[in-house]
Amino acid sequence: MRHFLQENDFSMEETAEVFSYAFELKSNRSKRPTTDLVGQSWGMIFFKQSTRTRVSFEVGIRELGGNPLILDQSSTQIGRGESIADTAKVLSRFLDGLIIRAHGHEIIETFAKHSSIPVVNALTDFLHPCQIFADCMTLLEKMNTGTNPFVGLRGKKLAFFGDTSCNMANSWILAGAMFGMEISLCGPEAFKPGRNILELLENHNLSPTWSFTPTPEDGAKDADVVYTDVWVSMGCEEDSKSRLASMQPYQVDEKIMASAKDNCLFMHCMPAHPGEEVNQSVLDSEYSILFDQAENRLHMQKAILSKLSQSNHTI
Ligand code: CP
Numbered sequence: 001m002r003h004f005l006q007e008n009d010f011s012m013e014e015t016a017e018v019f020s021y022a023f024e025l026k027s028n029r030s031k032r033p034t035t036d037l038v039g040q041s042w043g044m045i046f047f048k049q050s051t052r053t054r055v056s057f058e059v060g061i062r063e064l065g066g067n068p069l070i071l072d073q074s075s076t077q078i079g080r081g082e083s084i085a086d087t088a089k090v091l092s093r094f095l096d097g098l099i100i101r102a103h104g105h106e107i108i109e110t111f112a113k114h115s116s117i118p119v120v121n122a123l124t125d126f127l128h129p130c131q132i133f134a135d136c137m138t139l140l141e142k143m144n145t146g147t148n149p150f151v152g153l154r155g156k157k158l159a160f161f162g163d164t165s166c167n168m169a170n171s172w173i174l175a176g177a178m179f180g181m182e183i184s185l186c187g188p189e190a191f192k193p194g195r196n197i198l199e200l201l202e203n204h205n206l207s208p209t210w211s212f213t214p215t216p217e218d219g220a221k222d223a224d225v226v227y228t229d230v231w232v233s234m235g236c237e238e239d240s241k242s243r244l245a246s247m248q249p250y251q252v253d254e255k256i257m258a259s260a261k262d263n264c265l266f267m268h269c270m271p272a273h274p275g276e277e278v279n280q281s282v283l284d285s286e287y288s289i290l291f292d293q294a295e296n297r298l299h300m301q302k303a304i305l306s307k308l309s310q311s312n313h314t315i
Pocket of ligand 1: 051131
């Protein structure tokens with residue numbers, strides 16, 4: 001069974017096809033209905049809050065002709081302790097696919113292990129692959145470098161500011177190694193990337209393309225893109241005070257943007273907290289592309305679901 005739990009779950013060829021199809025779906029959205037998921041029901045389980053992911057998946061499944069079902073954990077037996085293994089086996093009898101947002105990455109891995117339908121990672125504490133694919137699509141679009149990320153993103157430098165141990169930083173470390181991008185991580189020493197993402201690269205024979213600096217003046221040097229995410233991710237609220245204090249020097253402002261290349265883009269996966277990880281004027285600036293990133297979640301996720309659906313039907 002094919003799943004999309006991490007960015008490199010598709011082969012290079014499949015990844016290029018997914019990106020190409022996402023661009024096609026975007027340019028044809030208003031012209032023709034797509035029928036890739038006709039007759040299919042896809043479940044969505046969110047153990048954490050979501051706006052963009054939940055709405056874009058629900059709309060995307062409908063636009064592909066399928067039927068989305070929102071399965072709130074608190075109103076199902078999962079909330080009362082039914083095992084993930086049993087839940088996955090039962091849902092596999094009813095559904096054609098499952099989209100899950102969870103805290104621990106092991107939760108979606110367990111779902112995938114016990115499911116006979118494709119499972120899609122809609123964010124875990126470890127990785128956010130759907131966001132990264134949509135972000136890479138947005139970069140290709142804005143840089144006008146084609147539709148293939150292995151070609152169009154090669155050699156580009158992305159500077160990630162703030163909590164460089166978070167799921168978005170991990171996903172950029174992985175995507176950077178896949179697509180040949182230089183990833184410059186800049187944040188407090190206490191929030192450097194963890195062992196788990198380094199092991200993932202090693203286990204997949206991917207050479208690291210990232211570096212780390214705690215010096216804000218150095219982090220964005222020669223960058224094509226500056227990226228940041230919230231300083232207090234979902235589930236990290238307990239140490240929010242110390243996080244906010246230690247990350248203050250890494251707020252993306254005009255000075256950081258000026259240290260990057262001319263025409264450097266600013267990206268944020270949202271929700272944004274102006275005055276914390278980024279200031280309002282950078283968010284509102286002409287080089288800020290966060291709403292394009294958000295929109296591309298829809299097109300990219302439709303392409304991912306379509307690919308999984310095709311792959312699983314031919315097996
Ligand atoms: N970026 C993102 O995943 O947004 P949501 O948490 O609103 O889904």
